[in-house]
Structures are given as structure tokens and as C-alpha cells.
Amino acid sequence: MPFGWMLLNLKVPFFFLKKKSIYMPHVQSFFFLIKKKDYPQINQTLNMSQTTGRQLANTYSLFVNRALTDRLHIDQPHKRVFHLSRSSFPGQQATGGAVWSGDISASNDVLRRQIAASLNFQLSGLPYWSEDIGGFFRPADQYTNPWYHRLLIRWFQFGAFTPIFRVHGSESHTEYWNYGPTVLKDVLLIDNLRYRLLPYLYSLAYFTAVDGYTxxxxxxxxxxxxxxxxxxxxxxxxxxxxxxxxxxxxxxxxxxxxxxxxxxxxxxxxxxxxxxxxxxxxxxxxxxxxxxxxxxSGGILIFGPFVQWTTQLPWYVLEIRIYRGMDGYFVLYEDNGLDRLSIENNKYSTIVFQWLDDSKTLSISQRVGSFPGMITVVRQFNIVLVASNHGVGVNDTTLPDKVVFYTGSAVQVNF
The missing domain is CATH 2.60.40.1180 (Golgi alpha-mannosidase II)
Structure with a gap:
């Protein structure tokens, strides 16, 4: 029976059923595979609360995600909830739900269409989209096929610049060392870039939460x-x-x-x-x-350390790259990465970086706010004015233009 419709009246029983069968105290994320076509006849005729599946149409994923979120917020009020569904509906972003584009095949044309699909989806205001990088259905000779290796590298590069970065394939050993040293080297470069940009990306997630950004x-x-x-x-x-x-x-x-x-x-x-x-x-x-x-121009990119997971190293040392030509402004957001109500309860901090191009001045604001586990020691900000072959690529800039030892007080850096 398609539980998407049952949730209208049976949200609490459904939650406790799932809690008993698959849910444990430390589980915060869910991966929903249910879809309307799994039960086509019942979906059209089942009547719950005087509403049939035919009338509800594509709202089923909204109710599925909302059911889990509402009950998890009661059961684990301080933990962040995340679920990944192959379907979505307006309003679903409020549930902590993201979407992936379904079981796609591996081809250059599918990759092309995934780029367009990601943009079209997010134009609707739903901010968290993802895909099966490399395709769900892959060629039988995927580990040795040079054409597929090129496709996989290019797909990984695109995926690194989508909101949810994930690799998945049917009946595949998707660890990249299975595809040989060239694939491993090339995807590792982009993987490191994605993770070095975590301060920038996490701040964008903050803008998404408070401003409806994408x-x-x-x-x-x-x-x-x-x-x-x-x-x-x-x-x-x-x-x-x-x-x-x-x-x-x-x-x-x-x-x-x-x-x-x-x-x-x-x-x-x-x-x-x-x-x-x-x-x-x-x-x-x-x-x-x-x-x-x-x-x-006017861009301010904030790079963290090389890490293999998000909390591996604190952001004691950050590289701040300034792209000259216009004034620029960026807010670095930080919290403990755990508390669901960090923003609502003001358990976070912000630091504003403002670049004035005419005066060649970078202003770093006083840190505003605090949270448990916040870095309180002196931090090192390596400031780089990007130029030809300076402040480029993934690696640290060996000779930054200025070094700021930041204590939380406002600083002005003149060039």
C-alpha cells in the first residue's frame, strides 16, 4: 500500500512503525525510494480523508517527508533531519528534504540534460538537488572502458558544483580507485576543491536558510x-x-x-x-x-584546509582570495554543525569580509555571535589578491599577500 497517501491521517502510526523497523537513535537521514508508480491502481483509487491519489497527484512526497520530519523533531528535537527523495513538491524544502534525479543512464547526452535539469529544478525555489554521478545504469565494462572513464571524470566535476554531492551506481563498486590511477587522480583534485570550499559552501547554505537563496x-x-x-x-x-x-x-x-x-x-x-x-x-x-x-570581480572566496570529511579539521587557518575589479562582500557563517535550531536560537557566528576596490582595502568585521565549540583561539587568515599564476587552483597559495591573526575583533587590511 502506498504510504504516501496514508500519511494524511496516519502520520504518527507510520512514524512509529518506521522507528521500530528501520530507525535507530542515531539515524538522522533517510533515503526514500517509494514512488507513485509502484502502486498505480491503488494510487488512483485509494480514498483517505475523502481524497484520492488521483486528486493528490504529486504531493505525495511532501507528505512522506513532512511525516518523518514532524515526528523526528519531536523525538530528537535538537538534531538536524535530512532525507533524500526522488520526488519533490513546493514546500518540501521546509522539511529538510532534498531530491535526486532518479535512476539515470550513463551517456554524454544524459550528463548534458542533467545540467539543464538541475537548473530548471532549482529555478522553482527548491534549493537542494542531486544526481547519481556517473549514472545509475553503467556499462558492463565500466572499470576498463576509456570512454566511460572520461565521462565519469567530467560528471564528477559537474557534481562537485551541485548542492548535494553524491556518487551512486547500480551493482557497482563506485570507489574511484576501481577505475585506475588517472580517474583517481583527476577526481581527487576536484574532490579536494569541493572540500576546501566548505567555508564558502556552508555560508551559502546559511543564506539559503534565511534568505531563500539557491x-x-x-x-x-x-x-x-x-x-x-x-x-x-x-x-x-x-x-x-x-x-x-x-x-x-x-x-x-x-x-x-x-x-x-x-x-x-x-x-x-x-x-x-x-x-x-x-x-x-x-x-x-x-x-x-x-x-x-x-x-x-569583487568575489571573495574562502578556502578551508584539505579534509576528507566535513568535521575532520577545525577552520583555524583560512585562505581568503580576493578577485579585484569591483567592491565585494561576503559573510562567513559558522555553527557547531549539529544543532537543528542554531539559527533560531542564535547559536552561530558571522564574520563579514568587505573589499573596497578603489582603496584596495579589506575590512574584516568583529565576529558577531557565539556557539558551543566555537573557535576561540587566534586564527590565521591568509589574504591573497589573485593575479596571473598567483592564488590559483586548488592548492594553498605559498606566499599570501597579507597574513592576519584574527582574534574576533575588527581588522582593516590595506594593500
Whole structure:
């Protein structure tokens, strides 16, 4: 029987049934595979609370997610809830629910369409989308097939710039060492980049929670008055500063459009070369271990340490990269990573970084707020003014332009 409909009146019994059968005190995340088509006849005719499945249509995932969330908030009021479903509906973002795009096959065209699908989905206001990186259905010779290895690397690169970063495949050993040293080396580079950007990404999640922001953004959200971006389906913003153009075909070149609305320029993330906006870059080289990334002038990117999981190392040392050409502003958000009501109960802190381009000044605000486990020792902020071959790529910048030892008080850095 499709429990999506039963939840309308049986939310509490359903929760305790699941708690007894699959749920343990330390489980906070759920992976929902149920879908309406599993029970097509009952879905259409079952009548619960004078409402049939035919009338409810696609709202079933909203009720499933809401049922678990409501009861978990009672059962574990301080823990954060997360569930991943292959279906979604407006309002589901309030439940801690994310969506993945379903059981997809592995091909270049599917990768292309996944990029467009991710942007279309998030244009609806639902901010947490994911996919089966590499495809759910994979070729039988996936571990030795050179074509598939290229696809897997390119897909991993795209996935690193989606809100939920996850790999999955049917009857597959998806650990990347199974695909040989080249695949392992290339995906590790992008994996390290994703995890080094955790301070930036976690702050974007804060903006999403309080401002209705979306992390992965169709260009039209940031450039609504630039007609050239309206129909671009394979290029997007990751937060306010990073423009991403994944390579989805078998060649190592691509074309990128760099928009301009306020005179901004764009910095190549890998080389530090600056480009003017409102132009196409045709047939630019994109080595297999890279993805096309451009950072907007005025951008402030905050890099953490190299880690293999989110809480492996505290953020004692941060690299702050400044992309000159315009004024910039970014808020670093931090909390203990555990408390569900961190924001509501003001158990978090923020630090504002503001770049004034004319005066070449970076202002770092006083830290506002506090939370249990907050870093209270002196922190090191390595400030880098990005230039050609300086402050580029994934690794730490060996010679930062300024080093700030931050105690929580306001600091002004002059260049």
C-alpha cells in the first residue's frame, strides 16, 4: 500500500512503525525510494480523508517527508533531519528534504540534460538537488572502458558544483580507485576543491536558510537583464561569485559566455587571467582534470584546509582570495554543525569580509555571535589578491599577500 497517501491521517502510526523497523537513535537521514508508480491502481483509487491519489497527484512526497520530519523533531528535537527523495513538491524544502534525479543512464547526452535539469529544478525555489554521478545504469565494462572513464571524470566535476554531492551506481563498486590511477587522480583534485570550499559552501547554505537563496543558480537569476543568458542550459553560478561551465562531451574544449551587467570582469580560477564581461570565449582548452571556472570581480572566496570529511579539521587557518575589479562582500557563517535550531536560537557566528576596490582595502568585521565549540583561539587568515599564476587552483597559495591573526575583533587590511 502506498504510504504516501496514508500519511494524511496516519502520520504518527507510520512514524512509529518506521522507528521500530528501520530507525535507530542515531539515524538522522533517510533515503526514500517509494514512488507513485509502484502502486498505480491503488494510487488512483485509494480514498483517505475523502481524497484520492488521483486528486493528490504529486504531493505525495511532501507528505512522506513532512511525516518523518514532524515526528523526528519531536523525538530528537535538537538534531538536524535530512532525507533524500526522488520526488519533490513546493514546500518540501521546509522539511529538510532534498531530491535526486532518479535512476539515470550513463551517456554524454544524459550528463548534458542533467545540467539543464538541475537548473530548471532549482529555478522553482527548491534549493537542494542531486544526481547519481556517473549514472545509475553503467556499462558492463565500466572499470576498463576509456570512454566511460572520461565521462565519469567530467560528471564528477559537474557534481562537485551541485548542492548535494553524491556518487551512486547500480551493482557497482563506485570507489574511484576501481577505475585506475588517472580517474583517481583527476577526481581527487576536484574532490579536494569541493572540500576546501566548505567555508564558502556552508555560508551559502546559511543564506539559503534565511534568505531563500539557491546555491546552484541559472544565470538568469543573477543576470535577468542580459538576454544572452536566458537560454543557456549548461552554464551557471555557484553562489554569488563562481561561474561554472561543465564539459559534457568527449572533447577537451568548450565555449563560455561571460556576462556583464555592472562592468564586472571575470578571473580564470586556474590561471588568474582576467577577462572582460559580455563576451564569448570560444574553444577554450579544458584539460581532463579541470572544469571551466571563472570568478567574478569583487568575489571573495574562502578556502578551508584539505579534509576528507566535513568535521575532520577545525577552520583555524583560512585562505581568503580576493578577485579585484569591483567592491565585494561576503559573510562567513559558522555553527557547531549539529544543532537543528542554531539559527533560531542564535547559536552561530558571522564574520563579514568587505573589499573596497578603489582603496584596495579589506575590512574584516568583529565576529558577531557565539556557539558551543566555537573557535576561540587566534586564527590565521591568509589574504591573497589573485593575479596571473598567483592564488590559483586548488592548492594553498605559498606566499599570501597579507597574513592576519584574527582574534574576533575588527581588522582593516590595506594593500
Amino acid at each position: 546555491i546552484q543558480r541559472h544565470l538568469v537569476l543573477d543576470y535577468p537583464d542580459v538576454p544572452q543568458v536566458w537560454n543557456i542550459a549548461d552554464e551557471f553560478m555557484f553562489g554569488p561569485f563562481i561561474l561554472v561551465r561543465p564539459v559534457w562531451d568527449d572533447i577537451n574544449t568548450t565555449t563560455v559566455y561571460l556576462p556583464r551587467a555592472n562592468g564586472e570582469t571575470w578571473w580564470d580560477f586556474w590561471t588568474g587571467i582576467e577577462y572582460v564581461g559580455d563576451q564569448y570565449l570560444y574553444n577554450i582548452s579544458v584539460p581532463l582534470d579541470q572544469i571551466s571556472l571563472f570568478v567574478k
